[in-house]
Amino acid sequence: MTSVSGMLRRNPIVPTVEFEKDGIFHGHLKLPYSRDDSAWGSIMIPITVIKNGEGPTALLTGGNHGDEYEGPVALFNLSHSLDLDEVSGRIIIVPAMNYPAFRSNRRTSPIDNGNLNRTFPGRPDGTVTEKIADFFQRTLLPMADYVLDIHSGGKTLDFIPFAATHLLEDKDQQARCKAAMEAFSAPYSMLLLEIDAVGMYDTAAEEMGKVFVSTELGGGGSTTAKSVGIAKRGVRNLLIHAGIVEGVEERCESVLLDMPGEDCYITSGSAGLIEYSVDLGGEVVKGDLIARVHDYERTGRAPIEYRAFRDGVLAGRHYPGTIQMGDVVAVVAARV
Structure with a gap:
């Protein structure tokens, strides 16, 4: 106190x-x-x-x-x-x-x-x-x-x-x-x-x-x-x-x-090389692929996919090209 x-x-x-x-x-x-x-x-x-x-x-x-x-x-x-x-x-x-x-x-x-x-x-x-x-x-x-x-x-x-x-x-x-x-x-x-x-x-x-x-x-x-x-x-x-x-x-x-709820945020559950499928400002619908995260320590492994939880616009993304577990992959905002 x-x-x-x-x-x-x-x-x-x-x-x-x-x-x-x-x-x-x-x-x-x-x-x-x-x-x-x-x-x-x-x-x-x-x-x-x-x-x-x-x-x-x-x-x-x-x-x-x-x-x-x-x-x-x-x-x-x-x-x-x-x-x-x-x-x-x-x-x-x-x-x-x-x-x-x-x-x-x-x-x-x-x-x-x-x-x-x-x-x-x-x-x-x-x-x-x-x-x-x-x-x-x-x-x-x-x-x-x-x-x-x-x-x-x-x-x-x-x-x-x-x-x-x-x-x-x-x-x-x-x-x-x-x-x-x-x-x-x-x-x-x-x-x-x-x-x-x-x-x-x-x-x-x-x-x-x-x-x-x-x-x-x-x-x-x-x-x-x-x-x-x-x-x-x-x-x-x-x-x-x-x-x-x-x-x-x-x-x-x-x-x-x-941004109506927490599902506007997509968080990475893995570390690796990030590959985006949508550019900033792009329209997405629920379930659309936003990004893949590749294991950058070895080849031959399929990437982990991250998909939109809601319809909207890709308003924010991670930068630069590698990502850590817990980082925000993307922010999807809803049109009003």
Whole structure:
């Protein structure tokens, strides 16, 4: 049980930017980190705050996982391209939340192996990753009205490009989230069912009543011109939808998908070389062959087959070409 003194402990992160003054401020979240190569060193997490008068606040983040790059690319671009006079309200931009992971091209932190998106609410006196989570939980999220966290598949997954929201108990909040997801206007829009929502940034934001939108915009540990374009257009659309940035939303046709149950996920019961029979975005019906996993330790053995549990669209798949037992083979989402 957390003590009262622990709950009131101050987070050591110090922002070098202004949150309440009008203007454009570029700086860092300065997290002290004593280590072998720097006894009094700090981790410097880039941040931009743009504020102009009264209005809503949008908190825009990427790099929650360090090997997902559409968010960082779109948000580093946004940080230097917005003019103050086109903003009404406040925009807080953190292009790489888990900065140690981002700098190391890893999903998790090289310092403490922390998965930031499974660490909320964090601890002010915990590990580096726990301190970052706590600062977002207790300082940044309370400021926000709209929260956008840009994800992609990283090195081990690949997705059709979609914006996502979740089913929530508060249906008014869910409707606001869905409207913001639709404003992002990715080629696909997903009512997402998480494998495990405990400790997620998504859950922390939603429990505070925020309008929260997430994405999966590709994968493979890199970007494409198309995936970055979707991210950049979507961020601006969301800011226009929120009434923070002037302009007209640039929408595209978006296919609405749903994940009604756990049978949307297909998990591998074996390790081996994976052979897909369906490409991302392909239509499947229940029983269709999705993939085969070949024993890569010897020849002469028939592969294990993995088939769709439901009708739908292949929305996600494992990446790259070999797979371990327990990995997700595929995600099949239903058309709405």
